[in-house]
Amino acid sequence: xxxxxxxxxxxxxxxxxxxxxxxxxxxxxxxxxxxxxxxxxxxxxxxxxxxxxxxxxxxxxxxxxxxxxxxxxxxxxxxxxxxxxxxxxxxxxxxxxxxxxxxxxxxxxxxxxxxxxxxxxxxxxxxxxxxxxxxxxxxxxxxxxxxxxxxxxxxxxxxxxxxxxxxxxxxxxxxxxxxxxxxxxxxxxxxxxxxxxxxxxxxxxxxxxxxxxxxxxxxxxxxxxxxxxxxxxxxxxxxxxxxxxxxxxxxxxxxxxxxxxxxxxxxxxxxxxxxxxxxxxxxxxxxxxxxxxxxxxxxxxxxxxxxxxxxxxxxxxxxxxxxxxxxxxxxxxxxxxxxxxxxxxxxxxxxxxxxxxxxxxxxxxxxxxxxxxxxxxxxxxxxxxx
Numbered sequence: 001x002x003x004x005x006x007x008x009x010x011x012x013x014x015x016x017x018x019x020x021x022x023x024x025x026x027x028x029x030x031x032x033x034x035x036x037x038x039x040x041x042x043x044x045x046x047x048x049x050x051x052x053x054x055x056x057x058x059x060x061x062x063x064x065x066x067x068x069x070x071x072x073x074x075x076x077x078x079x080x081x082x083x084x085x086x087x088x089x090x091x092x093x094x095x096x097x098x099x100x101x102x103x104x105x106x107x108x109x110x111x112x113x114x115x116x117x118x119x120x121x122x123x124x125x126x127x128x129x130x131x132x133x134x135x136x137x138x139x140x141x142x143x144x145x146x147x148x149x150x151x152x153x154x155x156x157x158x159x160x161x162x163x164x165x166x167x168x169x170x171x172x173x174x175x176x177x178x179x180x181x182x183x184x185x186x187x188x189x190x191x192x193x194x195x196x197x198x199x200x201x202x203x204x205x206x207x208x209x210x211x212x213x214x215x216x217x218x219x220x221x222x223x224x225x226x227x228x229x230x231x232x233x234x235x236x237x238x239x240x241x242x243x244x245x246x247x248x249x250x251x252x253x254x255x256x257x258x259x260x261x262x263x264x265x266x267x268x269x270x271x272x273x274x275x276x277x278x279x280x281x282x283x284x285x286x287x288x289x290x291x292x293x294x295x296x297x298x299x300x301x302x303x304x305x306x307x308x309x310x311x312x313x314x315x316x317x318x319x320x321x322x323x324x325x326x327x328x329x330x331x332x333x334x335x336x337x338x339x340x341x342x343x344x345x346x347x348x349x350x351x352x353x354x355x356x357x358x359x360x361x362x363x364x365x366x367x368x369x370x371x372x373x374x375x376x377x378x379x380x381x382x383x384x385x386x
Contacts, residue, residue, distance in 0.1 A: 044230030045201050048193035052351055055190055055317070058359075059348030059370055061377035064327065065334065070105040070382035073337035077134040078108040082124035084141030085116030089274045090301045090321070091140040093366050094165065097325025098137070098332075105333065105382060116244065118146055125150035129157050134336045137328060140165040143214055144174045151175050160335050164328045168218035169344045178341045180331045182319070184215045187298045187349055188222025188271075190317045194296050194351070195267045196230040198314075203227070203235040206258050207269045208251060208276050211241050219271055219298070238262065247275050255283035265293055273297040273304035273316055281312045300352065305364035308357045315353045318360070322367035323347060326378045333382075 079102065083095045095111060102109035112127065114120035121142055128136045129150075136154055138144065144151050144163050151161050155176070163173050164180040173179040195203045207223065209216050227235040240258060242250045259265055268284070270276035277297045284293050297304060300318025307313040327345040335341055350370060352360060361368035379385075 041201065045197055048196040048226065048230050051190060051193045052197055055349055055351045056353075056356060057350075059320075059350060061373040062346045063377060063381055064330065064345045065340075065342040065381075067381050067383065068334065068337065068339060070333050070384065073333050073339075074105055074107040074134075076108075077336050078110060078131065079135050079137060079332050079336070080110040080112060080124065080128040080131065080133040081137040081139050082112040082121055082128075082142060083114065083139040086113040087115055088140075089303055090272070090299050093301070093321045094325055094328065095139050097322050097366075098139075098328050101325060101329050104384070105329070107329075107333070121147050122150055125154060128159060129154055132157075133159055135159060135332055136161045137332055138163045138166070138177075139328070141213055141215075142166070143212075144177045148175060151177060162328075162332055162335060164331075165324060166214055168215065171214075171218065178331065178335055180324075180328050180345055181343075182215070182324075182345075182347055183349055185218040185222040187317050188219035189226050190222075190349065190351060191219075191269050191271075191296050191298060192223040192226035193230070194315050195269065196226060196235065198294070199235075199266060201231045201235065202233060203231065203237075203267055204262070204264045205235065205237050205267045205269060206255065206262075206265050207237060207239045207271070208255060208280060209239055209241050209271050210244060210247065210275070212244050213272070216271060223269065236264075238265070248279070251276055251279035252283045252286070255280050256287045259284065259287040259289050259293060263289075265289075268293060268295050270295060270297040273299040273313075274301040277304050277307060277313055281307065300350070300360075300366075302360075302364040302366055305352060305357055305360050308352055308354065309364070311354065315351060316357075318350045318352050318369065319347065320350075320367050320370040320374070323370060323374045326374060330378060330381070 081095060083091045086092050099109050099111055112124035125147055136159055154161050161177045163177050165182050167173050167179050167181050168184040169181040195205055227237060240254045268280050270280045280295055284290055294314040296315040298317045300316055304313060304316055308316050324347060327347055331341055359369040
């Protein structure tokens with residue numbers, strides 16, 4: 001695994017969030033204590049638990065935009081999709097989801113497998129231009145700025161570029177590209193809310209982040225907001241930043257070192273589950289901190305939901321990967337049809353712990369636990385029958 005996402009990941013943007021400190025591109029750490037506000041203390045703990053309870057429930061579908069005739073919109077058209085890395089389960093699951101859905105509306109889908117190397121993304125962009133694709137999707141983590149010249153060439157050729165699962169719903173995508181946004185800031189808030197509620201606002205937290213991934217910035221902003229708002233006596237936050245290329249080699253030693261240096265750490269927030277959580281769990285075991293240090297994470301990848309079942313990970317803020325695939329296809333078709341893109345795809349989040357993770361399937365899947373209202377909802381939105 002040489003790259004990541006999500007989850008939800010990949011490629012270039014620095015992060016410096018006030019109150020959480022900042023880190024360089026590899027393995028450095030920083031710490032801070034959050035400030036006290038009116039919602040801190042017992043009221044903050046109650047508010048944190050209320051948010052967790054709200055997002056533990058099964059979500060329902062809300063249409064992100066107006067209905068349209070999907071088959072007419074994409075008749076004879078081609079979408080070339082470049083995953084941030086085909087080796088990352090979360091990313092490839094989203095890619096496979098769109099690939100599976102494309103034939104239902106008659107869309108030609110071209111997959112561009114790669115191992116997360118920017119040179120491979122450039123090759124994919126060049127292929128899209130050469131094949132005269134009708135749109136390019138950058139799936140789950142490729143920052144358009146990292147391949148700016150190719151994005152510019154595609155747009156000059158009349159080929160729109162869509163950055164999927166990269167930006168928060170409140171953000172504007174880079175270089176004039178379109179996007180399928182995600183509620184990253186809210187995901188970050190839920191991770192921090194969980195820690196505040198479980199520690200009774202006495203958290204000593206290590207956050208493992210990947211600053212190269214643009215979604216890290218809104219997630220860290222959400223985390224910082226909650227710790228500042230909810231922690232009456234000050235929640236300590238320390239960060240470890242790793243580069244995309246070093247995910248598989250640096251997370252484990254960096255986390256182990258942090259746990260040894262600070263034995264008071266009681267939670268590790270691993271921002272992106274399939275890219276980080278397995279290495280974090282291994283580091284906790286190596287540090288002899290199993291049971292004392294808990295892990296919470298984000299994305300809802302089935303392999304990590306299994307870790308929630310086993311107790312190795314305490315909580316995962318899940319996303320329905322199939323639902324996201326529907327949203328990516330929905331946005332892509334709207335753009336290829338010349339329609340206005342939707343601003344908010346209305347993608348849901350759900351908090352999974354051992355009390356409800358069985359709803360995610362046995363074994364967990366990428367879509368169970370969220371109901372199926374989105375399937376009928378999108379089919380109706382696209383004018384499909386049967």
